[in-house]
Amino acid sequence: MKIWVDADACPAVIKEVLYRAAERCQVAVTLVANQPLRIPKSAFINTLQVMKGFDVADNEIVARVAAGDLVITSDIPLAADVLQKGGKALSPRGDAFTPDNIRARLTMRDFMDTLRASGIESGGPAALNQADRQAFANALDKLLAQYQKSRN
Template sequence: MHIYADADALPGPIKEILCRAAVRLGLRLTLVANKTLQIPPSPLIATIRVGQGFDVVDAAIVKLVSPGDLVITADIPLAALVIEKDAHALNPRGELYTKDNIQGRLAMRNLLYELRSGGVTTGGPPPFHNRDKEAFANQLDIFLTRHANQ
């Protein structure tokens, strides 16, 4: 299994958790972003810097991901594409996207997008809190316990 992270907007604590987990479990981690990232020295951890532009990071991740891989992203359309490739998607707040829930999440995201396009203020995501970091760490641990050796 390879872990990919949509790292442009990835909270620092989540990046740290991912790096520690990769080293601890001997898993490959690739952080994909359109900016330079600082990572700890490890042969298991890499970065890919892509150009600027709409969905450039997403396209790179979709091209790289294989069945069984894990992608960390808050981008619901990217999560849907990853799931179509029989990979897994986990958001930085600890929600695992699945074949059972991704279509509903995508429909809600599209509805909110349409409302915002029509001038309705829908707000953004809530601030990232410690409880989000803990939820992510717990869900990542559960996921890796079940899937790391596959």
């Protein structure tokens, strides 16, 4: 299992959780972004810089993800592509994207895009808070525990 991070939009506090998890569980974490990133020195943490452009990082993640890998993203279409390839997807708020919920999430995303395109202000998501960070850490720990159990 590898962990891929849609790093351009991933909050710093979530990256810190991922860095600690990579070391603790000795799992490879790759942050994919269109700009240079500072990461701690680690055999398990690296970056992949891609060219700037719409969905370039997302497309690179989809090209590299394998069945069983985990992708950290809030991008619903990216999560759908990851699920289609047999990977897992988790939002920085700890919400798991699953085959059971992805269609409804895509539909809601498209609906909100339509509202915004028609001039209706829908606002963005609330700022990430401590409860979100804890929910992410808990969901990540659960997935990593399942992975560790399957390795033994």
